[in-house]
Each structure stands twice: as C-alpha cells, then as structure tokens.
Amino acid sequence: MNRLVNISLVSITAIAFSACASSSANLSSVKGIDVEKVCSVQNNGIENVIQTAEKYNEIAKRNELEFRRLGVNNSDLIISVKEAIKTGANEVNPKDFKSKASKTKLPVEFAAHRACKFAISALTQANEAKTTWRLAVPGDGYEY
Amino acid sequence: MLTRLLKASVFTSLAFFSLNAGGFDAQAQKDKKELVKYFEAKFQNPYENKNRFFPYSTDEELKDGYAKGLKHMDFGIGSYSYAKDAKQQYEAIKEFPPYEDKIEEGEELYTKKFANGKSLKTCFPNPAIVGEYPYFDTKTQEVISLTTAINKCLEANNEKKWNTKKGQMAKFQAFLAYSTAEAEKNMDIKIPTKKAQEAYERGKEYYYTQRGYLKLSCATCHIQGAGQRVRNEKLSPLLGQITHFPVYRLKWGSLGTLERRMSGCIKDQGQVPPKDDSKKMHELLYFMAYMSNGMPIDGPDVRK
Numbered sequence: 001m002n003r004l005v006n007i008s009l010v011s012i013t014a015i016a017f018s019a020c021a022s023s024s025a026n027l028s029s030v031k032g033i034d035v036e037k038v039c040s041v042q043n044n045g046i047e048n049v050i051q052t053a054e055k056y057n058e059i060a061k062r063n064e065l066e067f068r069r070l071g072v073n074n075s076d077l078i079i080s081v082k083e084a085i086k087t088g089a090n091e092v093n094p095k096d097f098k099s100k101a102s103k104t105k106l107p108v109e110f111a112a113h114r115a116c117k118f119a120i121s122a123l124t125q126a127n128e129a130k131t132t133w134r135l136a137v138p139g140d141g142y143e144y
Numbered sequence: 145m146l147t148r149l150l151k152a153s154v155f156t157s158l159a160f161f162s163l164n165a166g167g168f169d170a171q172a173q174k175d176k177k178e179l180v181k182y183f184e185a186k187f188q189n190p191y192e193n194k195n196r197f198f199p200y201s202t203d204e205e206l207k208d209g210y211a212k213g214l215k216h217m218d219f220g221i222g223s224y225s226y227a228k229d230a231k232q233q234y235e236a237i238k239e240f241p242p243y244e245d246k247i248e249e250g251e252e253l254y255t256k257k258f259a260n261g262k263s264l265k266t267c268f269p270n271p272a273i274v275g276e277y278p279y280f281d282t283k284t285q286e287v288i289s290l291t292t293a294i295n296k297c298l299e300a301n302n303e304k305k306w307n308t309k310k311g312q313m314a315k316f317q318a319f320l321a322y323s324t325a326e327a328e329k330n331m332d333i334k335i336p337t338k339k340a341q342e343a344y345e346r347g348k349e350y351y352y353t354q355r356g357y358l359k360l361s362c363a364t365c366h367i368q369g370a371g372q373r374v375r376n377e378k379l380s381p382l383l384g385q386i387t388h389f390p391v392y393r394l395k396w397g398s399l400g401t402l403e404r405r406m407s408g409c410i411k412d413q414g415q416v417p418p419k420d421d422s423k424k425m426h427e428l429l430y431f432m433a434y435m436s437n438g439m440p441i442d443g444p445d446v447r448k
C-alpha cells in the first residue's frame with residue numbers, strides 16, 4: 001500500500017514538474033540570452049552546448065520554427081553530435097529530413113555550436129518578428 | 145404608422161447586418177489595394193525607378209529587360225508579366241504545354257468510382273471551383289484548402305488519402321483548374337466572420353515574418369524583391385502568385401501542387417515547412433489567395 005502511495009506521489013510530482021517545464025518553455029524563454037556565450041564549446045563543453053541546443057530546439061519544433069539547412073533539420077544535427085560524443089568521432093554526417101545520409105559533413109564541435117545557435121536563433125527571430133513584421137507590409141510599415 | 149416603423153426597423157437591421165458582414169474583410173481589401181498600388185508603381189517604369197526599387201540592377205537590363213506600365217491584371221502571369229526574355233520562353237513552351245495529358249488523366253480521376261460506388265464528382269459536382277479555395281469553413285471554424293478538401297472527400301468515402309504534393313492530387317487539381325479557367329472564373333475568396341478575419345491576419349503575419357536561418361520572409365522575395373534578378377531569373381510577385389496552380393515545373397519535371405511549391409519556398413528560407421494540411425499552411429494560402437481576388441484562374445500552367 002505504501003509503495004502504491006509512493007508511486008502515485010512520484011508520478012504526480014513528475015507530472016507537475018513537466019507541466020511547469022512545458023509552460024515555461026515558450027518563445028520568450030530566450031530573451032536576454034547571449035548566443036555566442038551559451039553556445040561556446042570552449043567555455044561550456046560540448047555536452048552542455050548540445051543540451052542547450054536540445055532544450056531550445058524542442059521549443060522551436062513545438063512552435064513550427066525549427067531550422068533546416070541543406071536538407072538537414074536541426075534535430076538531426078543534434079542527434080549526430082550526440083552520437084559523435086558517444087563514439088568519440090571527430091566529424092558528424094547527419095541524416096537529412098528523409099532519414100537518408102546527407103551531404104553535410106562537419107567537425108563535431110562546430111556542429112554542436114551551429115545546432116545550439118540555430119535552436120536559439122529560431123526563437124529569438126520569432127520574438128523579434130512579432131514587432132517587426134509589419135515593417136514589410138505595403139500601406140502599413142513599408143514605405144517606398 | 146406601425147407599418148412604417150416596422151419597415152424602418154427591418155431596413156436598419158438589414159443595413160446593420162450587411163455592414164457587419166462586409167466589415168470582416170475591410171482590412172484585407174485595404175491590404176490588397178495597397179499591394180496593387182505598390183506593384184503598379186514598381187513596374188510603371190523600372191529604369192526610371194531604379195534608385196527606388198531596383199538599386200542593384202544595371203541600367204541596361206532595366207531599359208531592355210523589363211516591360212513597363214503594368215496594371216493589376218497584368219500580374220496574373222507572374223514574373224512573365226515583366227521579364228521580357230522569360231515571357232518569350234514561356235510562350236514558346238505554352239505552344240505545346242507539357243501538362244495537357246495530365247488534365248485528361250485528372251478528368252478520369254474525377255469520375256472514377258470508389259469502392260462504395262461514389263466518386264470525386266459526388267463531392268465536387270461542379271469542377272469549376274478552384275477560385276473559391278481556400279475557404280473558411282464556418283462550421284469547423286478553420287480554413288480548408290483544395291488539397292485538404294480532396295483528401296477529406298477520399299477519407300469520407302473510405303479511400304486512401306493522396307500525396308498532397310504530386311501525382312494523382314496534382315492531376316486532379318489540373319482538371320479542376322482547367323475547368324475553372326474554361327468557365328472564365330476569377331479568384332473569389334470570402335472572409336465571412338471574425339474568426340475568418342483572424343485566420344487571414346495570421347496568414348498575413350506568416351507571409352511577412354522573417355524565418356529560417358537565412359532570416360527571409362516570403363515578402364522579402366515576392367514583394368520587396370519581386371522583379372529583382374537572382375542569378376538569371378526575376379522573382380515573381382505575390383499578386384497572381386497562386387492563380388495558375390498546379391504547375392508543371394521544369395525543375396521538377398512533373399506537375400506539382402501549390403503546397404509542393406510553398407514547402408520548397410519555406411525550405412529555401414532555411415526552415416522546416418509546415419505540414420500541407422496544417423493550420424499554418426492553410427492560413428498562409430488563405431492570405432495569398434485573397435491577395436489575388438478578382439484575378440482570373442489560368443491553371444494549370446508551366447514554370448521554370
């Protein structure tokens with residue numbers, strides 16, 4: 001019986017924590033972040049950088065803002081870096097969005113930095129755009 | 145006296161309701177008017193307007209490569225309205241259009257019986273409907289694109305959904321577009337309610353928002369950049385941009401839907417494109433379609 005109570009308590013706590021995490025995991029969570037600082041592999045270590053990339057890329061995906069470069073989604077770049085960390089490889093060759101091998105080949109540290117920068121920039125850009133998009137509308141903010 | 149009072153009340157109510165009904169697209173109408181004004185100004189005389197609109201073009205190409213004095217409806221053929229060289233090539237290809245047999249295949253799909261004995265004709269008794277899509281469904285409170293409507297019809301009849309980008313979907317849409325063009329119909333998008341207006345506004349925001357790792361918006365290329373040369377091609381304008389789909393694109397070597405082209409464009413901005421049947425894609429198309437309101441449907445067509 002005690003075990004059942006414990007399991008329930010743990011489950012409730014986990015749900016409460018995940019709910020808090022997801023509610024705070026919104027676009028504005030990147031406000032004030034210095035991208036170069038948090039994405040620096042030299043200063044933070046590659047594991048921390050890729051964790052940061054993963055955290056913000058999840059938010060970008062939820063908001064349909066994830067970056068894709070040369071057929072490679074940022075999430076696939078993150079996966080390739082994580083695998084390289086495990087295997088000790090110096091270079092990554094991420095899968096493209098069709099799950100086939102891409103033409104992208106990058107040094108692992110550079111890939112981690114890019115993945116982190118892409119994840120945060122997607123959110124920063126979306127925040128900025130809320131106030132700037134009208135500047136491109138003829139008859140509104142765009143003057144010619 | 146009572147009759148007069150009654151008549152006055154009925155008149156007032158009718159006026160009130162009709163004003164409100166018309167009010168939901170007031171902003172969209174203004175947006176369209178401003179867009180037409182912008183494009184007409186831009187292509188009045190590209191050479192004389194070099195500093196204002198074409199600072200990176202050469203005098204020579206502006207003098208000889210662009211058509212002048214374009215008006216609203218001229219933009220129906222996209223960049224071929226102003227790109228002289230490209231227009232010549234376009235007209236040459238149109239003499240033997242590479243999509244003609246696809247229209248016939250699309251017509252066969254229209255009447256082909258489902259397992260339950262019905263057909264696409266049951267869902268779309270009038271094939272001349274391309275100008276009415278996407279529309280805002282007031283029952284479900286969402287925008288429905290032509291592609292989604294076709295797949296909904298297939299699903300409702302226990303048939304497998306089609307690929308939203310090419311193949312049967314593109315062929316069937318080619319038949320619908322051809323039928324609409326034959327019936328001389330124009331783009332006719334409605335914004336009937338407040339919710340529809342909100343959907344339009346979200347689509348508009350998507351169009352003008354910079355996205356992807358290249359930080360480009362759709363407008364960067366197709367409004368501010370329209371007519372400017374990228375390598376050897378001149379970028380197309382938003383006006384009339386979706387009146388000619390599906391298109392046979394030389395790059396694809398096949399016929400493709402509007403969603404196929406849109407996904408390609410968003411991917412080129414450096415972002416994962418929204419799914420073809422997603423709310424974002426539907427609302428983006430809703431905005432774009434409204435901007436072409438009143439322009440003739442002339443699909444299917446050919447593009448590079």
